[in-house]
Amino acid sequence: xxxxxxxxxxxxxxxxxxxxxxxxxxxxxxxxxxxxxxxxxxxxxxxxxxxxxxxxxxxxxxxxxxxxxxxxxxxxxxxxxxxxxxxxxxxxxxxxxxxxxxxxxxxxxxxxxxxxxxxxxxxxxxxxxxxxxxxxxxxxxxxxxxx
Amino acid sequence: xxxxxxxxxxxxxxxxxxxxxxxxxxxxxxxxxxxxxxxxxxxxxxxxxxxxxxxxxxxxxxxxxxxxxxxxxxxxxxxxxxxxxxxxxxxxxxxxxxxxxxxxxxxxxxxxxxxxxxxxxxxxxxxxxxxxxxxxxxxxxxxxxxx
DNA sequence: CTTACTGCAAATATTTTGCATTTGG
DNA sequence: CCAAATGCAAAATATTTGCAGTAAG
Numbered sequence: 001x002x003x004x005x006x007x008x009x010x011x012x013x014x015x016x017x018x019x020x021x022x023x024x025x026x027x028x029x030x031x032x033x034x035x036x037x038x039x040x041x042x043x044x045x046x047x048x049x050x051x052x053x054x055x056x057x058x059x060x061x062x063x064x065x066x067x068x069x070x071x072x073x074x075x076x077x078x079x080x081x082x083x084x085x086x087x088x089x090x091x092x093x094x095x096x097x098x099x100x101x102x103x104x105x106x107x108x109x110x111x112x113x114x115x116x117x118x119x120x121x122x123x124x125x126x127x128x129x130x131x132x133x134x135x136x137x138x139x140x141x142x143x144x145x146x147x
Numbered sequence: 148x149x150x151x152x153x154x155x156x157x158x159x160x161x162x163x164x165x166x167x168x169x170x171x172x173x174x175x176x177x178x179x180x181x182x183x184x185x186x187x188x189x190x191x192x193x194x195x196x197x198x199x200x201x202x203x204x205x206x207x208x209x210x211x212x213x214x215x216x217x218x219x220x221x222x223x224x225x226x227x228x229x230x231x232x233x234x235x236x237x238x239x240x241x242x243x244x245x246x247x248x249x250x251x252x253x254x255x256x257x258x259x260x261x262x263x264x265x266x267x268x269x270x271x272x273x274x275x276x277x278x279x280x281x282x283x284x285x286x287x288x289x290x291x292x293x294x
Numbered sequence: 295c296t297t298a299c300t301g302c303a304a305a306t307a308t309t310t311t312g313c314a315t316t317t318g319g
Numbered sequence: 320c321c322a323a324a325t326g327c328a329a330a331a332t333a334t335t336t337g338c339a340g341t342a343a344g
Binding site: 167169171173202211 | 297298299301302308309
């Protein structure tokens with residue numbers, strides 16, 4: 001495989017090498033899993049990884065997710081409850097909406113929230129970290145068919 | 148507030164009674180703690196409760212917070228990491244900003260986010276639950292004095 | 295009295311950590 | 320070869336649950 005295998009993107013190898021870090025199969029597997037799943041908790045990443053390769057350890061997944069996040073290859077947000085949710089860092093700038101009824105997670109381009117962010121700066125002197133924003137509520141589907 | 152005791156508000160006793168639930172000292176303690184602390188994890192609520200009375204059990208705090216939330220006497224949001232944060236249900240409508248550097252939590256009136264919410268409905272057909280909104284970023288203080 | 299509620303301890307679940315072993319470069 | 324990374328198992332956390340005893344109404 002060249003510098004790009006079409007799955008995890010072109011430059012993650014370079015990003016690792018640049019810092020003297022090692023390219024291990026586990027790291028590639030975790031990165032692939034995050035990308036495949038879109039949004040996933042460490043648990044789900046582990047499950048996905050183990051679908052491909054056997055014996056990858058949970059602690060490796062935790063450690064790897066931390067590492068990849070430091071390198072900006074993945075990001076995480078808190079989509080309710082306990083477990084943080086990781087997603088691919090390469091994806092376009094977006095925040096998340098989470099439906100409290102069906103749990104569906106949707107990516108929304110940050111452009112929509114631009115005015116909101118500006119207002120927070122003006123009124124509250126608070127600089128919003130858009131990529132980390134999560135909006136809870138109800139999706140159209142669940143609003144239409146109340147449980 | 149008529150029946151009020153000035154701490155936990157006027158009608159929590161009535162709210163409990165209306166459902167055939169019992170008024171226990173533990174429940175009052177937990178409600179008081181949430182109100183005193185403003186924003187607190189179950190752990191912090193437990194600590195605060197135990198400052199007043201000894202021997203209140205952690206599981207009682209968990210169970211009580213769940214119960215009080217069902218009754219809309221408290222609310223919770225996810226302010227990062229693992230533990231949910233509870234706050235008093237009676238407080239005015241607001242959402243939270245959390246500084247990722249110093250961890251400071253600020254309450255912001257939902258009015259500011261009104262346009263944002265409307266845009267989410269128009270563009271995404273998503274009904275925002277404002278009380279549950281948490282915005283991560285950097286407060287003015289930390290932006291001014293970068294660590 | 296009746297049964298909702300609490301305390302306690304054990305069961306779960308989740309994430310972290312120390313250390314010996316493996317392995318990428 | 321050597322430091323970095325992994326696996327493993329134990330530890331640290333956080334939350335839930337079953338059950339017997341306590342107490343609110």
